[in-house]
Amino acid sequence: MTCINSPAALPAVGKRSPAGAESSDWTSQCRAGRRVDTCTTAKMENFVLYEEIGKGNKSTVYKGRRKGTINFVAILCIDKSKRPEITNRVRLTHGIEHQNIVLFHEWYETSNHLWLVVELCTGGSLAMVIAQDEYLHEDVVRQFGIDLVTGLRQIHGLGIIFCDLNPAKILLDGPGTLKYSNFSLAKAEGENLDEFFSLIGAEDDVGESNNGTQRRKSKIRSRGSSTYMAPEILKGEDCSPISDLWSLGCVLYEMFTGKPPFFSESHSELVEMVLHEDPPPPEPQESTGQKPSVEFLGLIEDLLQKDPFKRLSWRGLLQHPFWGGAFAGCEKSFSEEDNSGSLSDNGIRLSVNIGELQQTGGHKNLQASNPQMDRNQQQKSYKLENPADLQPKRALDINSKESIFLLSSHPTPRTSLVVSQSSNIIQSAPPKDFPVSPQDMDSKIKGLIYTEADLTVTPIMDNPKILKPTPMKFDAKTLSVPAYSAEKLVSLKGQDWTLFIQQLCSLIDTGEKTAGPPRAKLNLMCYLCSVTSHKEVATRLIDSQLFPVLTQQLRSAPNWDIRSRMIRLIGLLACHTTQLRDDVPITEAVTVLTELTRENFRNTKLKHCLIPALGELMYLVANQEEKRPHSRDHWAIPSIAYTVLIRCIREGGDPVTNHLAAKIVENVCTTNSSPAQGFITGEMGLLLWYLFTHSTMDSLRVTTISALCRITRHSASAFQSVIDKVGLTAVLNSLVAGISRIQQYMLTMFIAMLSSGIHLQRLVQEKDFVTKVVRLLESPSTVIRGKAFLVLLEVLRNNKEMLLLCCQTR
Template structure:
């Protein structure tokens, strides 16, 4: 399923697994829910209610699909987790946060109410948070249309599939359920409001208002108990406001008629007017928020299910139309897309590793081309090993775009205050005397929500008091009033109102005309606080005039360091406010224009010779102003700003100032890459690389960002991408504990390799692949880790691995090309020698990537194997001496190239699934040159090649492709022909070589014979059977070696094949060689000497072969006796000859008896079968077969076979045959077989009591003969 890429699992429920996903061809990430089909009614209900709903506080539905076992739901991705998790982590939240969260909850809830939908099961677990922290209603599986019986709808949907619905399927959590619902009444808007009250209560206290493990007790509490006033324990705990307590009291009323109506809820004072400016089309929407969420996903990526369509705007929804669509009389009116449809066959694909991530929004540097992203455009199908050129081009352009996008993480652009920043200067507490204030000392919170008329009167009084105190000349009164303004300015809404009023001009006047320096400093402080906390500016608010006044004052009193340090925060915060507003509004405004003198003053304060505090404030101003994308930041984009900031960074001893300076340099370079380029040109690369090893993580992060900017912009590009010291320092940073530093190091390496692919070898030698694997294996971060950091790391990892995967075919092609140019030449030209020296050392890159679990699945395909086969062919040519490169690169380099090339295929053979997936490519492209290398003059390469060929052939011959079976063409035909024509004629030499060559040759031969018995005839034709018997004899000293096992298995196949020439096999000494082999293997098993490598498998194969030989002899004797009775004696001589040939097996009688008692039951059963055949054919030939030791083993075996009557009867017949065969054996049992006699007597008694006549009869007969 290819339209979406699935990344890691991000959530799991009883019937649902949630994955992070991405639609291919876009950078839009989504959540993909895999739901079991038992939840079809709930999922269908969720889709029918939400598929046309688009709202900022409701998780947007995108698509849904159906496979054979699951339903797949594609919805908007919320990276902040659930509200339930937030409560679990924070225990309880401040009232201000509860208010903000409540505004989102009310907005979403009232929106669905307006559409005629009742949520019905509002719980914290069903509320999600997006990245910025907005709450979104999710999982409306139990929601319903107003007045609807949800159980009837579930029955309708379940009935279509032939299932009976669960009666409790439509029930939600009782902890948040209204009392009237628990009594059996219908869900309603009022019941949703009750659940809302429960959630607000839990947000503030950490526990629901009604909770009990016992359900009847819970119902009793909900019906009768009045929830306690919400309280929070702890040192910093604050009491809830009266407005909040009142709201909870209204929402948690037992009588639904007493709960507030919608309008009353919106106008409640707890919200502090948040809903007062709602637009008519945005019912229940707080001011300043749009009802549409246009940034969630492109419209083309939100293809609706069949029978539905996603509306482009929320205002286009008609309530009556929606109500009709909710009540479906035929469930098939709303069906998911099925993967059975030919056009929807593949919709999801799994990522080969955990590599999720959402890159932060970052400004694209000037000159970066814009790129259209079509979310719905499908890629043309591609066969294995091929790639469409246009697709490759598109991927390359996406990669470039993603690089720019990823350079800056959101943490790189965080803004901290300039005023009252403890890392710059410890804030001084501000106090005021309300008695001498001259105006009412109202709080900032109260000021923020004063009605407009009261606010105007209060501001007029405030400005008047300021002017009056100015005329009276009392500086203490004005300072007291300014201290009061400092305190109330910290409230954002109050700051907005104060800054956008006449007070701004009054403060400017104080700055310009006040004679007292303290008043000027305090006025500047008020301006700084207002600018920092304000979030909105009116078009008429003249902060440009304020900046001009502060700038002039700084210039006039430049030598007054104390005043300058008071004024710089005000100037900086005003400049930041201007750039923020311009970026937010996307329009310029003369009232917010930053005068050029302001930039000049700040840059002047960066210079050497200023006090460190002044330097720090100036650097902080540069850092904050340049964090935005406003055009006004160009004032800091000068040639000297970079060297000045770098000087501060390198010469300052205060860490916080060093961090600020390098961060400011980073942010200036974001818009002007030449800024850092100037630094490199002035100080050189070495000091900057040395700074990369700083112990301060923030410094390392900024420097990495600067290098990424430099590489992406092209500055000093060729020098950096060819500088090994630079790459070594970057790779070293991959050991950092910081996720962000590692991510940026990966990103920097991506840009190095993109511009210099040859550096890939050095990176691999520096363990880059190991670092990639380590970070790719990381699971979902825990509580102590930052989710966004790991997502960013995954994005950087993905872009690097994608680049390496795309570069590998080019690298392989270049190596093949240079080898092709010298193929067949004894003396390469100078140019060719130079190319060989450059390209051959790159071969280890293939080995590094093929041995990596991250890269291997992505690079090993038909195209790769085809090129590898060509490469192996040229290696064969070098090995055979047809091509000589020793003079160009040296013997050592040539040998290393051949070793590495073979090692690449060795890594592939260790993963059989790769061989079977690319069966045809391996057989057609790789095995021919590999087979030729088996005949190499080099013993090492001969052994290596034969081992690889045997391992690959064993896998391939054991796997038959389904497609080839259907076509009737065997994919292994080429392999069989190759071995038969090339290797078999040389097999005698291979088998006679020292170990381990015979082991690999036998393994290959065994696989061939197992696959095609025709090869037995080839062995006979080439007279290889005597060689096999010789191998058996020569390797008898190492019974547990692979050669011994393989040759025994091979001989076993020969014996089992009905077309084998057994006469020749006997004549060549088969029996004489099997007897000692079986004895030795039996001894190993009985003595237990082979603990590391058990001998049981070898012995089992030997016994199986002996059984087959003895069975054939027994059959031949039986047929001869039958024909003799009929008067035909022609077969008698043949049978006698066979008995004579196999008679040496009687030497194994005692071994067989001892093996009856081994733990391995299969070995014991085979030994018993062989013993039975031997005594049937030859009687008791072995004199020791009834001795004391053998009698004891027989007695033990009789007891062990008691649970298996069939084996016990066979064993009794064997004993009877041994005892009655010769009088001396009978006498031996009488003298030494007391244990056996007792076992037989006990068996006769037991068998008689259990009415087992056969066992009793056999035991009695044996005893009668003995006794």
């Protein structure tokens, strides 16, 4: 897992510490050769230091944990030459509690380094996400953009200008929420940052008498990334909220396209481009990527206005149609004076002075998430005339005789909207002595076993983790029917739609006497594949006469080129259909695909073509049956289909075939339907476990254990048969050594077994089992920690003697 919480940190995945070192403190890490000041352990002994997870030019990021808790943090070790930037970061972010801003906890100073303890963000930086994915879809850009706007609105409301907004300074937490991280170059509105850096630098370099040198150093420090700078900043003007909005536009542009709107290796060329050239129209890097919407193009154009007076104001940004009303009502707190960059009357200001910082240990409840804060509150003062005002308290380490500066040794309370809501729930809950029957307890635990994260469904067709999608291109000029767009097809009504379907059926059912029709059919299939990604189009097509014609042609098609396109079209129709009519002949299509798979079982390429379509049809039936539970003759899945798929798991011959078959089991068994029951056999659990233990690909291992987990949801005896066959020790070893998704699914299966009473007495007496589960309470994953608690709850309910072992293990 990668985390970057440092200004210049580069992603570096750190391996988990070996057994026995997981609970070691900073002293043992120092003995192991890590660059940690020896005196640090004296005052930071309340933290456990884990592996290095990021590294920059003058900084290193460690994963840490506060002792006695399962609160993981990021601990930044920074060279003291960065004192001005770090002091600036601390004075601006201490006490800010907001879901889109990385939470600052504490800071320390030793003889060689500054140490920052901040919120741990396990998702890496936004820059890393863009680099990995190359570009993000517009829906993701919108979702991320809402986080960015919400966070930046809070920052500006506090009277802070970020000044260097770029993807490297935005982090993602585990659930994928974006958070502003590095405020080193941020400043208070109306402030001269160069003067602040000079003030702090002068305090450090008391022997430096050259004021000119200090000013040059401070100017170098206060420079940000020119790639995201607004034109007025490059012209020498001061940063303002409006210049931050330019940078926001650059980040939104880069998320969609994979590259910033202006880029050059030459600084002078870059400045020329920003000042005088228009950015290229935002297009994703791949030609197959979606086209930008009119709303997104308009938003980018408004944010990247070179004239700051013409640039989008805060009110206009919040009201922009691209957000789909996500900020409805929020814009009322912003006046029209936003156009000039002034936020002095927005009412989101706080009254906090530097003196309070030392008294409260760096924590102040800012109630930052409330946009309707009292408008009579005064603006927070960030002015620092004397650097000693922000000096941490000085203490002496007895062992090393080295001065240690401690801002706060007390845990910073972590409040959020979620915590507040849960507090309200607790207050309205029944009294503590309210009796809860064992039956009620069992029911509540069973309701917590499977979460949404355990039952996620992803497509079988064109799943990049299984098989690389094949691009489908058609020639509109030689197409035998009008090349309607998906939106146009949706709008066709009555006779127009009927005529279009009749044309399609006639062309597909054409005889093959010449060389022309096969090419025409291939082109037609490619066209239909390209429009079926639209859900309404797919639903209309599968309900029409086209579907039975395609099924009939699977047998009579002259060659596998045409047949494979038809199979792909059937699979895409099933994948994107949202509602199925009762009389659609699914059974016939499943039967034909099953027979073709069985006849060509030794042909790996054909199996890769047939199995995804077969799986999508089976999942479509299972999903529709769960929504409308009653028997339908046209949807019945023949038993031979299950036999063929189980054979693909047992003797598929290649990892892709194994993966496709396991994926079908995973998706279908997510539902409570008759197709899911077809996979609940005594053999299936062992087959999936064998595939899990003998696969070297993480994606296949995750799919197989997820499929087994979903089968266990229907019948806990499936997991029981695995433990009986391979032994509990082997299963526990896989639990400990597995990646987080595997641990999540295995814990889920253990809870399901315990709650059903299977292996209950054996598991609650097994010390090795309990010990390994307790250790998972230190997992950075909230889901895994929650499931580990549920397992221990079931154990302690049935064997209270294990409580002592749990405490000793912790």
